Amino acid sequence: MAYARSAADLKPAYDYVVIGGGSGGAVVARRLSEAGGATVLLIEAGPSDRGVASIADPTQWVSLTRGPYDWGYDYAPTAHVNGRTIGIPRGKVLGGSSAINAMMWYRGHPRDYDAWDAAGAKGWSFRDCLPYFKRCEDWEDGETEFRGAGGPLRIERSRDPHPVARAMIDGAVELGMPRIDDPNGATNEGATLSNFNIASGTRWSAARGCLWPVENRANLTILTQSLAIGLGFEGSRCVSVRHLVDGVPVETRADGEVILALGAIDTPRLMMLSGIGDPEELKRLDIATHLALPGVGRNLQDHPLVRAVNFRAKVPMGAPRDNGGGSMLNWKSRADLPAPDLHAFCIQSRSAVPEIANTHDLSGDVFALAPGLMGSKSIGYLRLHEASPMGRIEIQPNYLVEQADLDALVTGVDFVMDLAGTAAFADLFAGHAAPTRRLNRAETVDFIRNACSTFFHTCGTAKMGADAEAVVDAELKVHGMDGLRVADASVIPIIPSCNTHAPVTMIAERAADFILGAG
Template identity: 40%
Template sequence: MSTALPSQVDYVIVGGGSAGCVLAARLSEDPSVQVALLEAGPPDTSVLIHCPAGLALLAKNGQANWGFETEPQPGLGGRRGYQPRGKVLGGSSSVNAMIYARGHASDYDAWAAAGNPGWSFAELLPWFRKAERNERGADAFHGGDGPLNVMDLRSPNRFSKVFVEAGRQAGYPENHDFNGAEQEGVGLYQVTHRDGERFSAAKAYLAPNRARPNLHVVTGAHATRVLLEDKRATGVAYRIVGASQELRARREVILSAGALLSPQLLMLSGIGPAEHLREHGIAVAHDLPGVGRNLHDHVDVVQVWDAPHLTDLFGLSFTGAVNVVKGIAEWRRQRSGMLTTNFAEAGGFIRSSPEEAIPDLQLHFVIGKLVDHGRKTVFGHGYSCHVCLLRPRSRGSLTLRSADPLAPPRIDPHFLADADDVRRLVRGFRVMRHILEQPALAGLRGRELAASAGARDDAQIEAFIRSHADTIYHPVGTCRMGTDAGAVVDPQLRVHGIAGLRVVDASVMPSIVGGNTNAPVIMIGEKAADLVKAAARGGRESVHAGGEALAV
């Protein structure tokens, strides 16, 4: 990566997360263009990032994490939710649980049906495959030679397979590929690992291309606004080491700062709901009411079981400490063993009732006792299980706290505001408990913690959910794609009413996908790179995943 940053480049990308890394790598494939990537966080050098199990400590110490909080949520009993987002090269792909899941094909078909041509699952599958290097090999659903390494867990904990057996005993099919022909079932997740290490978007896309003289990556650079001239984006203002700088873009500015920060940056630049901007003394460059609207997320609740005698589960004890010391030695020596875990090794996609046509719930089985996102110290050994609602109806918003670009935004996902969300999650809690009480797990003689064990009828379960539920880290939708008056970007991800400006990240999703969001965001980055290249060639063009333009 070049370190000499010119005053002007062809493309300025804001945000070195999953989509930003893809864009930087793909756009800089053309040696005739200059590409700059601005990332507010540090380089991805911490061993806690590269060692998969390090994510447990990343949650505790806040390293490489924006660590946002929501506004008090009435649906959660007035509690503030936790909103961790990656603040480091690789973004949230450098701090997440590394699960590779795409969602259901019908999620993308719904995007296309809502007025976004080119975004159906059949049309997007080539970009998923282009990104992926699956160690199982290529097939109709998977790529075999893409940048992003996807693999089965190297050293799965034996209890993850016990969970899968419990799911089978509860009547769910075992699914060896959640990203294949069928999503429904229980099984072990595939992960973005390689050779026993995390394989983030930074590792997949930036690291192999750091020697390109036309790729400029700047860390510690906090973007403060998009520079505009006559409703055209011409560059980005940013702060680095306390000093204000500007970087000009000859062709395009691309915001890839995520669903919480891309809309904030638009509003700080005068692009957004006019009345809201004026409230904060920001001159209105373009009234775009949809900016920051449509915020939604996978709301999730965890059931925790105590099993002090099962010391090969993760836990705080003398034996647990000895196991970790041995695990550190093994990981350093041969990149195998217990520290290659992503903790949420197993799970599934299931229906909350037989009447559901497709899975509306996702399970994540965790090989340790998880309380408060892992931030609370819990002694002893045990296991946990998440259930999250895949397609919540509740919608919230992202607004400015102030005109200060360094102030965090106001995040209000409006969790559990819709009664249907509550009903489904109550059913999901019952389904999860039914699985955890099957003979395979019941035989382990674990004990459900009192906080949830007393919740038996629907009213008690709802009360437990409202007092314990929170995000499972998938905020989307705040720069929604579409062609209607409430949309922020068009199907080419160009900001309505502003030339030379795109948004490429989870914020553009019209509706959340039924699964983890990292793989879809990487796919969005791949497709967007080809859209940008096609635009540079001129004319009205469509693209396919080979990167070639097709005249329309």
């Protein structure tokens, strides 16, 4: 069977039930269905991505946020971002956030994964992870020591980079930054064309790459528009999932395992609703504690993005190319750092949060450079305020709480201001738009607080490790619970210095091997 259309199409039990059809769940479902005829049910809360033109077109991804394929979540305001609410797009569609994101394929620095291993996620060093990164990939340049070929996810550079993308690279080189061919190669430090999950001008999401080619497997069932509302237990074993089909609760058993891949917001939410979490938090919600794991919902991390530094253009920007960007920079905010912590990308048009757009003139031809912090240290949390699947939830990344994060972003804003003044931008730069001039430090800090946004890299809320706040072990099994595993961004213990799609895909590849006994 391919797609289930109603409860009548479902079996009462499957060998494996995977909840969430995004970057993690799509991979796990594909790999498990390859192995020995095991029956696999993939449950996705959103609709299919098939035939949705705005998803397929890489240039339209911004329009997908706050639309029908987005959960519509927000980060709660704090004084550190001048009391602003920040939207956090998360995909509610087959393919998950890989169906609505900016299609960046980037794994950061090897030290990121060595840090996981050192923090208690034993066996997750870069050397351990690299074979799984390679297994994900179908890299346009073919297999190398660092890159894979023939995997489910196609990865390409721009065929015809926009002038702003070229200028960003050339300008950074003028300012002393090295030029590198591939940020997923031997080093990520430097200026480079971005790697995209784009093939021949079409988005290559987790659904398209992992599920479309195998959707007719007899042992794989894909159920869309089905919201998971709870987990069922027999003692210390997870044995079933309760989910809605056409609005009616259904319970489906898992004879082998249940794999949670709902993402860093909805995986901890489902766990808490099912009685797995901090007993004090569960008591506040009148939820009986089935398994005490205080770390559920804690350790939330995301990269802060300054969106963005806008400039007036001397020439029309033309139709957007690629994802509307095309190139990226990775560099150090301080010379003594062991690896890059700052990241920036270009935007072929205006880009601003409402607080900036409403107070600046961004009419006419405008381009933008967006600096962000990939080495962020601030840590937040997720809390439920209602004990219901769609109840009120508080999501708090604590952006800019750490002074070091703010200091690094000041350096980032100053650098992209310098970029606009290089010879590489001489044919493009026609003046400042937002901000309207060079700023002193105090003004830059206020601009950052007003422009702070998200890279969409929420992670860490069910972290991997062995300490008191760890939720899963090094094989992604929930501590103290049999038959339940997590394969999404929530297990990340320390946020890596990259977009999270690539590491989540790698995590899911490893999860499948662990489940099948091959890891």
